[in-house]
Amino acid sequence: MIVRARAKNLSGEVRAPPSKSYTHRAIAAALLTRGKSLINNPLYSRDTEATINAAKLFGAELHPEKDRITVEGVEQPRTPPDVIDTLNSGTTLRIMTCIAGLAEKGYTVLTGDESLRKRPMQPLLDALGQLGIRAWSAKLDGTAPIIVESGEMGGECRIRGDVSSQFVSGLLIAGCAAERSVTVNIEGDLVSKPYVDATISVLESFGARVEREGYSRLETRPGSYRPAVFTVPGDYGLAGFIMSAPLVAGGRVRITGLNPSLPQADYRVVRLLRDMGGDVREGDGFVEVGLSYLKGVKVNLKDSPDLLPIAAVLAAVAEGETRIEGVGHARFKESDRVHVLAAELSKTGIKVVETPDGLIVRGGEPRPSRLDPHADHRLFMAFTLLSIATGGGVEVLDPESASVSYPSFLDDLKRLGCEVETA
Secondary structure, three states: EEEEOOOOOEEEEEEOOOOOOHHHHHHHHHHHOOOEEEEEEEOOOOHHHHHHHHHHHOOOEEEEEEOOEEEEEEEOOOOOOOOOOOOOOOOHHHHHHHOOOEEEEEEEEEEEOOOOOOOHHHHHHHHHHHOEEEEOOOOOOOOOOEEEOOOOOOOOEEEOOOOOOOHHHHHHHHHHHOOOOEEEEEEEEOOOHHHHHHHHHHHHHHOOOEEEEEEOOEOOOOOOOOEEEEEEOOOOHHHHHHHHHHHHOOOOEEEOOOOOOOOOOHHHHHHHHHHEEEEEEEEOOEEEEEEEOEEOOOEEEOOOHHHHHHHHHHHHHEEOEEEEEOOHHHHHOOHHHHHHHHHHHHHHHOOOEEOOOEEEEEEOOOOEEEEEEOHHHHHHHHHHHHHHHHHOEEEEOHHHHHHOOOOOOOHHHHOOOOOOEOO
């Protein structure tokens, strides 16, 4: 399918989709908590469906309803009776690989779609080995399918910090349910630090304890989970696509359901849009955005790499040059986002230079073209913004990819007055 989008002077209000990151983490913590927990305002998407299904295979009872999930957790995960398919969710794969080390005696096999089976796992497998858990790639190349032999987890491990903070989050989540403490020593500068903050915030909500020395050494206290009621906040990163819409279409929109008090890496989008010229106002649980003047900036997104697609597309229609740095680890997402953005934006005639850790984009007037998001949900949503900016001149493939994280994305654009055509 192909999408074309047109809009002028958007207006109205939409509710931010629930946070994908917090939904994953809350389900994982509830799975490892004996007793009944309640997760309010969860995100239902393909990625979180993968986490729900994995939790069920580990023995938890989950009862999803419209605006909540009741989870009856387990004292110890059972050995899954089937292969765990984590679909396109890197978060699910990394967290559930760690949880598999806690299962009853036996082996757990985890896999995913074609894209996920290319994403790096070896640093995590090596760290688990240091903690007494044998885990390896079935292809012996450091990628899924992954095989994990359960055992007694504990002790210290070292892991590089420049690939994915999801490795650290998975180790902390599993470590809090281990029989012995788990200490994670991070080598080098950790990327995406706020995601680790988010993980620790969820763990504390479920009664778990993590002692830390900044982002270099983190230690869990074993067996400390207790049932909890956790409310998932709105997702700043996903809402950022809606916040950006008036910057390419004009008008003013309000996004509600946001909570800046919980750590979110993508809260950075508020400052990004301001820096690029957006008229951004924050209030009690909402962000309101209108167009003022769109200009190029120099920005480092090391701790919020998921904002790269938004920054790159806005840069394509901004005045002047934008330099996006610090996102070399975005090459290991659902696609090599740095390379794909450079290649696809170049199709529109926009001058883009790909660097090892980012992009240099010279704003202009994108010409009609057809863009391929390479099955990457965030690239699809970003390219849809470019379609709006060109009055539908840019066509975007694969609208189904949005279901990974934001199934109602196109519907929310329509609510604000956007005309969306599919063919």
